[in-house]
Amino acid sequence: MKKKFINILKSIRKKISKYLTTNRLFITFVIFALIETVLIRQFTYKDLSEVPGYKPFICDLALLIIIGSFGYFIKPKKQFNYYFIWLIVVTAICVINSIYYVFYTNFVSVSLLAGLGLVGEVGDSLVDKFRFVDFMYIIFPIIYYFIHSKLKKGSYYHFVAKIEDSKKMFTSTILVGVICLAFTLVNITGTDASRLIKVWDRELVVQRFGILFYQGDDIVTSLIPKVNSLFGYDEAAMEFKTFFGKELTYTHESNKYTGILEGMNVIFIHMESIQNWLVDTEINGVEMTPTLNKLTKEGMYFSNFYPQVSTGTSSDTEFTLNTSLMPTSIGIAFTNYYDRDYITIPKLLKEKGYYTFSAHGNGSSMWNRDRMHPSLGYDDMIFKKDFDIGGDNNDKTWVGLGISDEEFFRQLQPKLEKIETEHTNYMGTLIQLSNHSPYADLKPNKHPERYDDFGRLDLTNTYTVTDPETGETETITDDYLDGLELGDYLRSAHYADMALGTFFEYVENSPYYENTVFVLYGDHDARIDKKDYAYYYNYNTETGEVYEEGDPNYVNYDKFANEINKKTPLVIWTKNKTVAKKLKRENTNVIGMYDIAPTLGNMMNFENKFALGHDIYDIKDENVVIFPNGNFITNKVYFNNASGQYVTINNEQSNKVGNISSSPVIDEDYISNLKEYTEERLNVSNDMIVHDLIAKEGDNIVIQNTTKESGE
Secondary structure, eight states: OHHHHHHHHHHHHHHHHHHHHHOHHHHHHHHHHHHHHHHHHHTSOOOGGGSOTHHHHHHHHHHHHHHHHGGGGSOHHHHHHHHHHHHHHHHHHHHHHHHHHHHHSSOOOHHHHHHHHHHGGGHHHHHTTOOGGGGGGGHHHHHHHHHHHHHHHTTHHHHHHHHOOHHHHHHHHHHHHHHHHHHHHTTOOHHHHHHHHHOSOHHHHHHHHHHHHHHHHHHHHTTHHHHTTTSSHHHHHHHHHHHHHHHTOOEEEEOTTTTTTTTOEEEEEEETTOOGGGTTOEETTEESOHHHHHHHHHSEEEEEEEOOOOTTHHHHHHHHHHHOOOOOSSSOHHHHSTTSOOOOHHHHHHTTTOEEEEEESSOTTGGGHHHHHHHHTOSEEEOGGGSOOOSOTTSTTEETTEEOHHHHHHHHHHHHHHHHHHOSSEEEEEEOOTTOTTOOTTOTTTOHHHHHHHOOOOOOEEEEEEOTTTOOEEEEEEOTTTTOHHHHHHHHHHHHHHHHHHHHHHHHHSSSOTTEEEEEEEOSOOOOOHHHHHHHHTBOTTTSOBOOTTSTTOOOOOHHHHHHTTOEEEEEEESOHHHHHHHOEEEOSOEEGGGHHHHHHHHHTOOOTTOSSOOHHHHGGGOOEEOTTSOEEOSSEEEETTTTEEEEBOTTSTTSSTTBOOOOOOOHHHHHHHHHHHHHHHHHHHHHHHTTHHHHHGGGOOOOOEEEEOOO
16 A cells, blocks of 8 residues: 555656656746736735735636646747747736836726826836836846747757647646636625726735736726727616616705805816825924915815825816716726716806816826817816927926926916906816926935025934933934935925915915915825835934834824825815905815815806715715725725725824724724715716716706705
């Protein structure tokens, strides 16, 4: 018995040895490509511990085995070409996603690659963030080629050609791959299947199924914009009519802000990458955002306001602000769905006789604005070609990606005055640019002449150290933010606020704008690595040391704190003293970008009946802000869709890091109901955009709503 067992082991070992010897190209291809798929997860998404690591690993392994199995239909001498091409494909997937993730904190979609071409002048921002690890994947194809060269010099290919049974090897290999894939998919939940189909959360798909499965899934789903008119229309139309037939049969309460701004002009100021934590933040006694600090105290300030962006970033903000719809789950509304019929703020105000315009210091083709802005209802666009920037991009008229914010606002002044004198009412959107990533243009060592022109910001920390033995003290100056993107961001944001200050100084001293209200909003977070924030919040300015876990002053800046900290400022302000008195207050309720149109609509007496957001003074503390990846936030909780975890929050501490509280556990029904609420709205919003349902089905919905007076 023992001898028989030993013989079996010898036979198995012999077969394994023969397999390893005669399948070197296939095995090496699978190993190298698999290592790359593991590295891309390690160097991008950081919270892999939440999901068993074997799931994405097995998925990627299964797909590589299946892909590799088809190589057996090729003669051994030419198999290298097949495997090498696929290894290049995997390498390209990893390199592109590695670079893209650093910039957008997400994984790339095939439908977005065309959009990248429209981003044009943001290219330098992307290049500035390149890391060594983004290109380390290239090592594997190089090594693979050298392995092939060595095998080619020997008798490997000649030997394998004699003994290889291609059909048998293909059948057995693909069977192994299918079994591996089935092993990971057999227990897939309905929720996971829905996420795969809709690709709301690209990180989640990569986390659960691996980069290769995600990329394949993305290719399939990216075809939807091209064939959307052929599939799913009837079901989408039915859900659309059911949702709004139910959702919009309601009693609307008027409140003390109803009609308060009727007949006033409105100018939106799109503040690039300005986050709310900057408000009232001081370093060395210097306010980071003195202009915003002033405006938040004089106007209506929403201290828990959240953009709701996906991969379209700034364009998603413009879209959601104007339409009160969510960004699309596939592609970008500005580039893939610019030709749809939307109900928007500019269109609704044009019905009331308003002239509408947009202004930006970049090219109009960026994010396809030259097509999308007319679609949104803007009459005119004032863009790069309309500004005098000068030929030398090192002079004072240029910061970062284009015209400096200070120069942008200065050159806009006569244009705005012309609009003011020619139109009874107008609505405009002014888009800032200087605070766009990578934030490095105001570094002292990069452009010293520009740094002097725009004013210095001292980010060093000075403290004293006493020698315990001699009692002597030493003064130390620590440039503790040097080399961190967060330090560059603070300089950049401080400049953007300064430029904003010059504009509002002009507004306050101008004879115009008495009948104008300004709505300022941060378009999205700065996309700074949370390690920079963790260091910043735990740096002890008195000792130069960093608080460690266990210290009573330690701030646990985890993924939840980072997500909650992504809120941006929202301020409604006017120089009209009568109206300003009525507006002045801080609202701490959570509010999202899709709530701006209904809230402002109540104040100006216009209504988008297909808005997904709410008037914050109607819904008050019951508001829910949903995000394109399925996450959501209320006054009570922040829920992460990928992990299914949540934290309780305290929005009364609006600028405390993360606002995370130690409140009791929330009832699971509360979470379950809000998950359903979130999914329903994401589905309806996406269907409305993809299938152009407002134009095709909007007239078929009769909405019965009434208005009653409110006590507030």
